[in-house]
Every structure is written in C-alpha cells, then in structure tokens.
Amino acid sequence: xxxRIIKTRKExxxxxxxxxxxxxxxxxxxxxxxxxxxxxxxxxxxxxxxKYAIMDYCIDSYVGKLLENCAPGEEIVLKKEAFNAIFNYLxxxxxxxxxxxxxxxxxxxxxxxxxxxxSQTEMAVGHxxxxxxxxxxxxxxxxxxxxxxxxxxxxxxxxxxxxxxxxDILFSMVTHITAIE
Amino acid sequence: xxxRIIKTRKExxxxxxxxxxxxxxxxxxxxxxxxxxxxxxxxxxxxxxxKYAIMDYCIDSYVGKLLENCAPGEEIVLKKEAFNAIFNYLxxxxxxxxxxxxxxxxxxxxxxxxxxxxSQTEMAVGHxxxxxxxxxxxxxxxxxxxxxxxxxxxxxxxxxxxxxxxxDILFSMVTHITAIE
DNA sequence: CCACAAATGTCTATTAATCAACAGATTGGC
DNA sequence: GCCAATCTGTTGATTAATAGACATTTGTGG
Numbered sequence: 001x002x003x004r005i006i007k008t009r010k011e012x013x014x015x016x017x018x019x020x021x022x023x024x025x026x027x028x029x030x031x032x033x034x035x036x037x038x039x040x041x042x043x044x045x046x047x048x049x050x051k052y053a054i055m056d057y058c059i060d061s062y063v064g065k066l067l068e069n070c071a072p073g074e075e076i077v078l079k080k081e082a083f084n085a086i087f088n089y090l091x092x093x094x095x096x097x098x099x100x101x102x103x104x105x106x107x108x109x110x111x112x113x114x115x116x117x118x119s120q121t122e123m124a125v126g127h128x129x130x131x132x133x134x135x136x137x138x139x140x141x142x143x144x145x146x147x148x149x150x151x152x153x154x155x156x157x158x159x160x161x162x163x164x165x166x167x168d169i170l171f172s173m174v175t176h177i178t179a180i181e
Numbered sequence: 182x183x184x185r186i187i188k189t190r191k192e193x194x195x196x197x198x199x200x201x202x203x204x205x206x207x208x209x210x211x212x213x214x215x216x217x218x219x220x221x222x223x224x225x226x227x228x229x230x231x232k233y234a235i236m237d238y239c240i241d242s243y244v245g246k247l248l249e250n251c252a253p254g255e256e257i258v259l260k261k262e263a264f265n266a267i268f269n270y271l272x273x274x275x276x277x278x279x280x281x282x283x284x285x286x287x288x289x290x291x292x293x294x295x296x297x298x299x300s301q302t303e304m305a306v307g308h309x310x311x312x313x314x315x316x317x318x319x320x321x322x323x324x325x326x327x328x329x330x331x332x333x334x335x336x337x338x339x340x341x342x343x344x345x346x347x348x349d350i351l352f353s354m355v356t357h358i359t360a361i362e
Numbered sequence: 363c364c365a366c367a368a369a370t371g372t373c374t375a376t377t378a379a380t381c382a383a384c385a386g387a388t389t390g391g392c
Numbered sequence: 393g394c395c396a397a398t399c400t401g402t403t404g405a406t407t408a409a410t411a412g413a414c415a416t417t418t419g420t421g422g
Binding site for chain 1: 377378379380381
C-alpha cells in the first residue's frame, strides 16, 4: 500500500489516542485530531467518517495487535504460554488498553476479541473433550465468556493481581473444566 | 509552506544524521537515506541534488538552530549570558555538533557560523571601542577568530572543560581585550 | 578481469495530501 | 436569547510524493 496512507493513518490514531488520554472521547474534535497529528483537517475525512469510526478503527487495530503479538497464526487459548503472553502483553501496554476499555461504550472491544477467541476455542474444545455438539458448544461458550470476563476485569482493575497470578488461576480453572468429562 | 515539504525534509535530515552516526558520510547512499526515512528514493532527489547537498543543508540548519536558540534576534557575542547559552546548548546537543564537525571537510560549519558572528561582533566592537576603521576591524577579526576557534576546540575535545569554565575563560579574555584601548 | 549486484539519476502516470473557501451546525459567555 | 467563535462536512484546484521503469555507473567477490 502507498506509504502515505500508512503514515497518515498512524498519525491519526496516535493523535487520537493522545487526545483520548488528555481530554476523553466526548471532548475530542476532528480539528483537534488534525492539529495534533499535524495534518490537514480534510485529510482526516479522507480516512474516517467521524471520530466514532476512528475509535472503532483503534479498537480493531489494538485487538489485532494483541492477538498477533500473543499467538501469531496459532491457537490462542487453552495453552498456558498463550495466557501468559496475553497478560504480559496487556501489562506492558496497559495504559492503551485501559483507555480503550474505559471509552468503549458499545463493548466493541470484547466483541471483536470474542470473534477470534471463540473460533479458536471451538477447535481446542473439539480436540480435548469428546462430546456431542450441544455440550461442546456449552463448554466453548462458558470458556470464552469466562476468559473474556477475566481479561476485561484484569485490565480495568490492574494491579489487582500480577500477570502470573492471573495466568495461573485462569489456566487452572480451564484445565479443571475441560477435565470434567 | 506545505506541511509535506517540511515533514519530508525533516525525515531526510533525521535519517541522514542517524546514518552519519552509524556508518559515516562516505558509506551513506541515497538508497540508505530513503530506506531509513521510509520515503521514496525519488523523493530525496526532489529535495536535494546529492548527499553533499544534504550535508550542507544539515550544517546550515544546525548552525541556524544554534544561533536562534542562543540569541534570538539580538547580539550574540560579547555578552556573558550569550556565551553561556551557546556552550550549554552545544553541550546538550554535543553528539550532533560533534558529528557535523567531524564530517565537515570544507569547514562549512565554521564559515556559516562566522557569517553571523562576524557581523554582530562588528556592531558590538563599534559600540565598545572608539577606534578608527582599521583598528576596529582588527579587534573584530581577532575576536571572531578566537571565539570560533574556542567553539571548535570545545566541541571536538569535550569534556576537556565544562561549559561554565569555557564561558568564564572566554569572557574574561574578551573583556580584557576590549578594555585594552 | 569479468560478472553480477547495488546504487544512481531521470522519467512518467497516478494518487494522496494540501490549502482555501464555503455554508450550515454547535457551543459557550454575556 | 443572542452573538461570536468554533467546529463541521464538503468542494475544487493545486502540489508533493508514490511506484515502477529505465539506461547507466559503480564496486565487490569469484
């Protein structure tokens, strides 16, 4: 892709995140973003409909970064190393993810994360428990919701516990559940 | 001026200075600069004839920064605060100025600096010593050359002495000379 | 010494970003 | 409420940067 597009988009989201931190979503104007990014105001409109679209794009890309940084192309959940990688990565970039969650009124973050986690959990559950369709699906839904719930809580309430503690407790619950059979 | 020009030029000189530090002037290629700056190679040619022009531009702009940071619009030399400001600024950005001097085969740095220092010294000397034309000019030339020589030595040999020591010694010499009359 | 890779300098067509101007919508203070 | 200032969303003309291609030059290793 054209370098200019990549650079401009990066500048916009950097400016947006900076402003999100400084004054909160509601007070952000397109003008602000253009000024902060040092680009023409019209250029912002070439890339995004409005600031809601920018917020959405941010969530998208940061969820993407989280996933690709923690399990590039492989199964994400139900492996202890993967859990650990996720909590560690979140810990290192906590300010960003906290900011996103706090300003995410539509629960987009969880929904986007769920899309990937769900499909990969399905596969993992398919391998581990030999159950008929309905019961496997219940396992899956329970695991996914539990996992996402803990992630959400951990980000919002850090430092309620360390990444290691979160990993250990979460993983032990998952293994107990998948061993019920 | 168009933002794009400013940004691109900044990216080029940043890349150039980084490469100057990493591999030295001779080994730098236009290709390198384009890669490092993450811009198209052709774009470099839109702004500069060759890498010598970039080097020249760097010296120009860093001499400019030095001057405007130390005496914005006023007389530069023959005031203690000005001396102090110059040495302090140089000290804070020593890596850059050292790099420039070490790679300045044409003595451009001194020449460019001289242009400003000379004209302002002339004025200062005109006020301080009541001499006829020729003798005032000798005062001026002596002061300018001495000043530039100390600056050059100080940058190349830091930390031979602190900014404060350099300021004090240089200023005491200047005051003794201008008091000869 | 030759071959092959990399860098150069230049070009064209295309695209993204710019500025400036606009009328209409919001907002905050008096 | 109203005025002024700001922000919005869009436009059109212009300019800078892009990718890609090209023939040429440089320079390094076999």
